[in-house]
Amino acid sequence: MTTPSPADSANTEGGQHPEGGYLSGLAARFEATQVSGYGEQTLVVDRTEAYSLLRALRDDPNTRYEQLIDLCGVDYGDDAGLSDARPERFAVVYHLLSISRNRRLRVVAYLPDDNPLIASVVTIWACANWFEREAFDLFGILFEGHPDLRRLLTDYGFIGHPMRKDFPLSGHVEMRFDEEKGRVVYEPVSIDPRVTVPRVIRHESLE
Amino acid sequence: MTEIRNYTMNFGPQHPAAHGVLRLVMEMDGEVVERIDPHIGLLHRATEKLAESKPYNHSIGYMDRLDYVSMMCNEHAYVLAIEKLLDVTPPLRAQYIRVMFSEITRIRNHLLWIAAHGLDIGAMAVFLYAFREREDLCDVYEATSGARLHAAYFRPGGVYRDLPNQMPQYAASRVHTETETREKNINREGSVLDFIESFVERFPCCVDEYENLLTDNRIWKQRTVDIGVVSPDRAMQLGFTGPMLRGSGVEWDLRRKQPYEVYPELDFDIPVGVTGDCYDRYLVRVEEMRQSNRVIRQCIDWLRQNPGPVMIDDHKLAPPQRGDMKEGMESLIHHFKLFTEGYSTPRGQVYQAVEAPKGEFGIYIVSDGANKPYRLKIRAPGFAHLASLDEMARGHMLADVVAIIGSQDIVFGEVDR
Numbered sequence: 160m161t162t163p164s165p166a167d168s169a170n171t172e173g174g175q176h177p178e179g180g181y182l183s184g185l186a187a188r189f190e191a192t193q194v195s196g197y198g199e200q201t202l203v204v205d206r207t208e209a210y211s212l213l214r215a216l217r218d219d220p221n222t223r224y225e226q227l228i229d230l231c232g233v234d235y236g237d238d239a240g241l242s243d244a245r246p247e248r249f250a251v252v253y254h255l256l257s258i259s260r261n262r263r264l265r266v267v268a269y270l271p272d273d274n275p276l277i278a279s280v281v282t283i284w285a286c287a288n289w290f291e292r293e294a295f296d297l298f299g300i301l302f303e304g305h306p307d308l309r310r311l312l313t314d315y316g317f318i319g320h321p322m323r324k325d326f327p328l329s330g331h332v333e334m335r336f337d338e339e340k341g342r343v344v345y346e347p348v349s350i351d352p353r354v355t356v357p358r359v360i361r362h363e364s365l366e
Numbered sequence: 367m368t369e370i371r372n373y374t375m376n377f378g379p380q381h382p383a384a385h386g387v388l389r390l391v392m393e394m395d396g397e398v399v400e401r402i403d404p405h406i407g408l409l410h411r412a413t414e415k416l417a418e419s420k421p422y423n424h425s426i427g428y429m430d431r432l433d434y435v436s437m438m439c440n441e442h443a444y445v446l447a448i449e450k451l452l453d454v455t456p457p458l459r460a461q462y463i464r465v466m467f468s469e470i471t472r473i474r475n476h477l478l479w480i481a482a483h484g485l486d487i488g489a490m491a492v493f494l495y496a497f498r499e500r501e502d503l504c505d506v507y508e509a510t511s512g513a514r515l516h517a518a519y520f521r522p523g524g525v526y527r528d529l530p531n532q533m534p535q536y537a538a539s540r541v542h543t544e545t546e547t548r549e550k551n552i553n554r555e556g557s558v559l560d561f562i563e564s565f566v567e568r569f570p571c572c573v574d575e576y577e578n579l580l581t582d583n584r585i586w587k588q589r590t591v592d593i594g595v596v597s598p599d600r601a602m603q604l605g606f607t608g609p610m611l612r613g614s615g616v617e618w619d620l621r622r623k624q625p626y627e628v629y630p631e632l633d634f635d636i637p638v639g640v641t642g643d644c645y646d647r648y649l650v651r652v653e654e655m656r657q658s659n660r661v662i663r664q665c666i667d668w669l670r671q672n673p674g675p676v677m678i679d680d681h682k683l684a685p686p687q688r689g690d691m692k693e694g695m696e697s698l699i700h701h702f703k704l705f706t707e708g709y710s711t712p713r714g715q716v717y718q719a720v721e722a723p724k725g726e727f728g729i730y731i732v733s734d735g736a737n738k739p740y741r742l743k744i745r746a747p748g749f750a751h752l753a754s755l756d757e758m759a760r761g762h763m764l765a766d767v768v769a770i771i772g773s774q775d776i777v778f779g780e781v782d783r
Binding site for chain 1: 406407410412414415416419420421424450451602603604605607616618623624706707708710714715716717719726728730732734735736737738741743745749750752753754757782783
């Protein structure tokens with residue numbers, strides 16, 4: 160999905176990924192695009208095909224990705240630099256690991272802003288349960304078929320999805336104990352947002 | 367006939383056996399656990415969100431505070447991920463120092479784990495023994511990095527500084543006499559490396575002591591054998607890594623299978639369990655301490671014979687020498703740019719994992735070419751382990767839940783992030 164950097168070609172040469180054939184076969188079957196960079200393989204797949212692709216990656220004897228190491232959301236919302244290569248705002252990133260074949264693979268599926276919905280993979284890997292709850296909590300990504308899609312990390316009664324790019328770093332509300340009322344009260348934040356080090360994109364690193 | 371109903375019980379968030387701020391809502395049938403719903407996030411500090419707003423180097427300190435008992439291993443994953451993005455390799459000496467400290471950290475983590483786990487299920491004395499050794503490793507941390515816990519010692523391109531030539535010593539005071547301090551300072555006469563060597567010499571005997579207290583202890587076995595059994599297939603389904611996976615009999619260690627830094631040069635064995643219960647996981651971790659000790663010894667030998675730089679010679683990444691800065695304009699500019707702006711990485715995404723004491727600790731960075739990560743995702747081993755608590759504890763007694771939490775080696779800094 161991103162522009163391959165100069166380091167990419169050097170790392171992926173030399174038959175480091177003998178599974179390339181199987182992967183491109185699977186990729187073609189599920190209309191996924193294969194990208195490599197920094198010696199890592201990535202499959203970019205349409206969200207409707209993601210579930211079947213991931214199931215095939217686990218069950219196919221040539222790939223056998225027994226473990227879902229990580230699942231996370233990404234919000235490309237506020238970034239103009241990445242928008243050419245990426246059609247939608249959100250992405251779900253799966254990091255797979257095959258213990259029997261000692262291989263890693265990343266699978267990326269993009270989701271639109273108005274309906275960030277994708278099929279849950281809990282039935283493929285049991286550990287996806289909490290990872291998907293976390294992605295729902297922090298990004299508001301919905302996982303269809305998840306048995307128990309509740310918030311995980313944020314406070315009880317929290318409003319909003321804090322890892323989205325339009326959510327401010329200091330949040331919207333702060334809480335304190337009110338002596339008079341004798342309970343904890345929520346108030347709008349009193350912190351002024353400030354940037355200590357500005358974000359700088361150096362053109363030489365873009366190449 | 368009387369109606370029999372299940373209890374719903376709250377465990378934590380303030381409970382000494384919860385290893386931090388864990389709240390469990392448990393459905394109990396008498397004393398047997400029917401279902402557990404862990405509520406986490408009480409220590410959520412938005413590390414990933416904070417990292418998005420800071421230059422890369424500023425977040426090294428946050429890494430220490432994730433899994434706050436294995437600090438340098440977290441830093442290790444983070445700096446390796448940045449180095450992968452930047453395509454730089456640190457000097458060999460820096461790699462050996464990092465590996466040595468990763469293994470020191472592994473021992474520290476396992477010492478705290480054995481202490482807390484023992485305390486949870488009724489073995490008081492181990493705590494005192496384990497903390498005796500942990501204290502020395504804290505001193506090593508302090509002598510090298512300046513901090514006993516949150517070191518911030520690893521940097522992209524190497525380490526912050528070389529190992530000091532002198533180990534700090536105890537001084538006599540009103541409470542400690544001259545003779546007392548002299549005795550304490552016996553192994554502190556030389557350099558830090560000498561001190562680590564003296565530790566490595568006696569540590570195997572210390573592990574024997576812990577094993578004397580626990581391994582054949584009747585009560586210890588009653589509390590851990592056949593508790594929380596996980597089959598190898600199930601362990602992979604549940605996303606287990608590290609000692610949890612090896613305890614179930616899967617031989618998988620990133621240091622061996624997907625080696626990073628200088629691990630291919632070093633000789634060590636990977637212990638594997640048989641049944642996948644709490645006792646096996648205990649045995650695996652104890653053996654890992656012995657193996658880490660072996661690795662440290664090899665690193666010491668190499669470091670003694672090979673002096674050299676510990677930081678990459680690239681002033682886009684590493685600050686110039688103080689002396690050069692006073693003399694040369696270029697060094698001054700480099701210093702200024704590095705500390706006000708940091709460095710920019712190329713666009714792309716990388717995932718880098720290390721074998722942390724608790725399992726696979728991974729860092730996933732999405733970079734848009736700026737001096738800050740666009741997205742940083744921390745893959746914490748404890749997160750997947752705790753998620754499986756419900757499945758592991760079902761059908762066990764309430765007291766076994768504590769044994770299972772202990773054998774999962776949960777630390778909330780990394781679970782909640």
